[in-house]
Amino acid sequence: MAEMWLNMGPQHPMTHGLWNLRVKVDGETMTEAEPVIGYLHRGWEKITENRKFTQIIPMADRLCYGASMSWSHLYCLTMENLMEVEVPERAKWIRTIVLEAQRIGSHLMWLAALGTDLGSYTVFLYPVRERELFLDLMQNLCGARMTYNYPRIGGVRNDVPANFERDFTRVLNHFEKRLTDYEALCDQSTIFRMRMEDVGYLSAEKAKNLGVTGPNLRGSGVDYDVRRDDPYEMYDQVDWKVCVEKTCDAYARYRVKMDEMRESCNIIRQCIKRMKPGAIRVKPPRTAPKGKTGWAHVEDPRGEGFMYVIGNGDDRPYRLKVRSPIFVTVSAAPEMLVGYKIADVPAIMGSVDMCLGETDR
């Protein structure tokens, strides 16, 4: 068969969002790959220039519905750096807890999507079932299930509800048992290992040069995690480890995310134990000085999220720039895909955990 270009997307079961993966195939072997993004561009950064600082928080939620807490938190962190606001300690603990809960929820959604990619609906439904528990916890906390609008510049919106610690502990105990179930379903399945191992090789050198971050970078054996290397909130106060895998393939990226879920449970447990009563919010200034800049970067579930903001002298930003992890990671897709078969595309791109809301903004 002659070589031909095959469009996978924008409407395709593999894409999980709205993007187009163009691959040139020779038979079933891929010889070239080209990700095409931009189908979901909403002009997010431009819209923020006409919004007040507080109005941008719910907008930041919409950057990624899978990890909305992480994005609105990143925005608040950036604004706190710009306005030099010191967040109360209790708010920091709460933020750490909800961020890690969000990480688990986001990774569960990724695992579910990976399950459908590989053709197992069971692996789709089991993680979604457990994700529901975390959504319920979040609903108890802030009333919303997906887009929380919970962090505030200078703290969090409200204190934790009654029985917060008890509920979290119960869910985590239950969830850690279930996590073992997923591993029995995936890791101990020869077919899963055959599909995931030795595909989508991305060397540490290539990963660093292409700007890949987060679990995908750690799956390539690079020991880098913003939570440890440039700690924010209370990550330097708790005892946890960065999960790294050396094998650089799709299975390594899968393993990193699975281990991270366990590690998140560990972090949440410690935070719940050490959380003390106190203030949850301070009042930030309404305006930011003209020309002053602030930035922050966090470890989003998908990689390193970064925001850079310039004040305009009033209550609106002059410019707000977002660095999305998947926007950068997707440019490594050709590197991961070329040389493998069409049938490996879902396994490879599924291991990356695509999110188009933040990519196209």
Added chain:
Amino acid sequence: MIQNGLYDFIYGIALWLMQVVAWFFNNVLSWYGFGSWLVSPGVLEFLTTLLVALVVFIVGFLVSITFIWEERKILGRLMDRRGTQVGFLGLFQNFADGLKTFIKEHIIPDEVDKQLFNLAPVLLIAMSCLMICLIPIGPDFYMANLSAGLLLVFAIFSLAPFAILMAGWSSNNKYTVMGGMRAAAQLIAYEVPILLSVAGVVVLVGSLNFMDIVAFQQENIWLVVPLFLGALVFFIGVIAEVERIPFDLPEAEAELVEGWMTEYGGFRWGLIMLSEYVRGFAACGVLVLIFLGGWAGPDFIWPEVWFLIKMFLVFALFIWVRGALMRVTTKQILGLGWTKLMPLALINLGIAIALRMGGWL
């Protein structure tokens, strides 16, 4: 010429019916010649054969859609959900689906090769229905009792990939072509091991007739005991034969949208899906007939019921496999077929020959 209880029963009904009609023609219209022609043996045999075909088809059809219901319910339970709830125990779901696909618009894309595009699903459905009449459900309930029935079933089974390739090619779509090619590639992987494992049965029984095979098992032992390896190879191969997970490569929805049937919609798609379950019916039927003793069982209920119970249990195993496993790739199914199933089937054949030569069975 069919000779069984079903035929005799329906012959009696047809005779009675024709006598009534003949009385009408003879006495009311006074068409004496026509009336007596209607009750002549030739007409009655023709009519009875048609009615037997209809009854066997309806039974096979109903069992097939009960398979769909069984799959929905058991798969639902495996995935910690309830499965379909339409009607009593969800039994009406298939009829609702049938109606839904029936009222959909039938779209033929401009670029397709219209004759082949329309012919392929007809061929598939016809071949699937042909298999219904080759599977005896009980000693007195079958359409055709051929001396080489086993051979003919597999001949028809292996024709399906050609119809799939035809459908894929005529749809003039990159995904469908790949799906069709995969069906052809898959055929090479599973067909030889299946036929080798069946050869063991034929060597032991010395006949290709289903009646003889079941009679042999009633006299001696269910062949799954001496030929366990063969039954295992047959089970795995037949899953690939009916294109179910983990071997549903031709319609791998993650990378090929819907594989070779991407361009089919509406009622044609519904019939194609139904024909897959009819093929599942045939596959389970053959497995039960040649390895699990057919309708052999304690005779407090009818043998047909034993046969159906065994078929539903075998299909439950298919569903279990689907609930637990993921899809493999073309390379992996070829590797599995040639390096694992082939040697096992050969060992199985050796065991069968040894049993035969030693005179133990």
